[in-house]
Amino acid sequence: MSETTGGVEMDEEVSGVVKKFLYVNRKAPYGTIYALESLEVVLIAAAFDQDVSLVFLDDGVYQLVKGQHTKPIDVKNFSPTYRALEGYDIEKLYVEKESLEARGLTEADLIVPVTLLSATEMAELMEDQDVVMSF
C-alpha cells in the first residue's frame, strides 16, 4: 500500500478502457480507395474489442447498395464483406436518412440491416464518441 507506483496502477486501468470509435464513410465505393481502406481498418481494429459504430452518409450510402456489378470497371466487388461485419461483432451500422432519400434509395436497397438516423440524430451520435475517423 505504501509503495504503490502511480504508473503501474494507471497501466492496469488504461488497458481495460473501452472507447467509442466511430468510422464515418462519405465516399462512393469505387473511384477512390477510401471505402475499402475504411473497411479494412474496421476489420483489423475489431480485434481490439472496442465499442465500434459505422456511419454512412453522403455518397457513402452507395457502399451498402445491393447488386454492385464491378466487372466492367475491373475492380473487386467488396460489398459482400459488409455482411461479414456481424461475425466480427460489429453490429452498429447507421445510415443518414437524408443522404439515402436524396439518392432515391430506401433501406430495402441495402445489403445489411442498418439503423436510419436523421442529420440531427447523426450529429448527436458523433458528439457522443471518443474517437471519430472520417473516410
Add this chain to the structure above:
Amino acid sequence: MPIVVNGQNYETDEEGYLTNRNDWNEDLAKEMAKVDNCDLSQNHWEVINFLREYYEEYQIAPAVRVLTKAIGKKLGPDKGNSKYLYELFPYGPAKQACKYAGLPKPTGCV
C-alpha cells in the same frame, strides 16, 4: 516462387500464398501441405473447405477469432476452439489453412 504440381507451374507470393485464387485445386493444397510436412486429413479438409466457402460468401479471409467462432457454429464446439484448430494447423489456423485453401492472408494478419 512458383509451385509445381502435376507438371503445372502455379505462381505464389514470397510467403507461398497462391497469386491467382482461381488456379486452386486439391492437389495444389496437398503439395503446399507437403512442403510444411503436413499430411491433410479429413479434419484439415473440413477447415479448408469451410474457408473457401467463407471467402466465396464474404470476399475476405476471416480473422482467426472469427474463424474459430464460425467453425464452432457450423461444426460444433469440439471443433470451434483454438486448441483443436492449432493442433490441425500449428502455424496458425487462419494463416496456414488459408494458404492451403488458395486464399490471400487474412486481413490484418502480419
